[in-house]
Amino acid sequence: MKIKMLLGGALLVAISFNAMAESAEDGAMKLLAAKEVSFKNDVQPILHDYCISCHQPGGKGVLKSGLDLTSYDNLMKGTKFGKVVVPGNSETSTFTKLLTGTNKGLKMPLGLNAGGTLDRQYILTLRKWVKQGAKNN
Numbered sequence: 001m002k003i004k005m006l007l008g009g010a011l012l013v014a015i016s017f018n019a020m021a022e023s024a025e026d027g028a029m030k031l032l033a034a035k036e037v038s039f040k041n042d043v044q045p046i047l048h049d050y051c052i053s054c055h056q057p058g059g060k061g062v063l064k065s066g067l068d069l070t071s072y073d074n075l076m077k078g079t080k081f082g083k084v085v086v087p088g089n090s091e092t093s094t095f096t097k098l099l100t101g102t103n104k105g106l107k108m109p110l111g112l113n114a115g116g117t118l119d120r121q122y123i124l125t126l127r128k129w130v131k132q133g134a135k136n137n
């Protein structure tokens with residue numbers, strides 16, 4: 001009887017924990033869904049702060065991959081091997097995939113805080129922008 005109650009309690013805690021995690025994620029997505037992400041106002045400042053130190057002409061990201069992130073046109077051109085943005089699909093876009101390190105262990109920004117990731121809100125902004133069609137807005 002006691003054990004049953006204990007188990008029940010643990011299950012309840014587990015379930016509500018799960019619900020909390022989900023609602024936080026939902027909340028963040030809804031917040032972002034509410035407004036259209038702008039390349040100029042939302043995306044470019046993130047690229048400026050976290051990417052172009054390497055992804056500008058002469059930087060090691062450009063030297064190695066050819067990906068120049070200093071403008072919309074260059075981002076859409078991609079690397080010397082091909083495009084990194086698939087408009088509408090943030091799961092298959094290398095551009096957003098690499099932010100959480102799901103592409104052959106490669107993670108961007110390279111070397112950030114010993115393998116850390118970009119702030120969650122920035123990742124969501126970049127994903128949302130791709131999902132909304134990767135517009136030059």
Ligand code: HEC
Binds near residue numbers: 053084
């Ligand atoms: C410290 C330098 C550095 C920073 C900062 C950096 N990158 Fe890179 N990036 C590289 C290098 C070097 C490569 C080439 C990696 C390779 O081919 O092994 C690369 C390659 C890439 C590629 C192409 C990968 C492929 O599959 O060919 C993408 C997309 C990318 N970076 C996105 C970003 C984004 C987005 C940011 C900012 C959030 C960023 N990078 C910040 C150095 C950097």
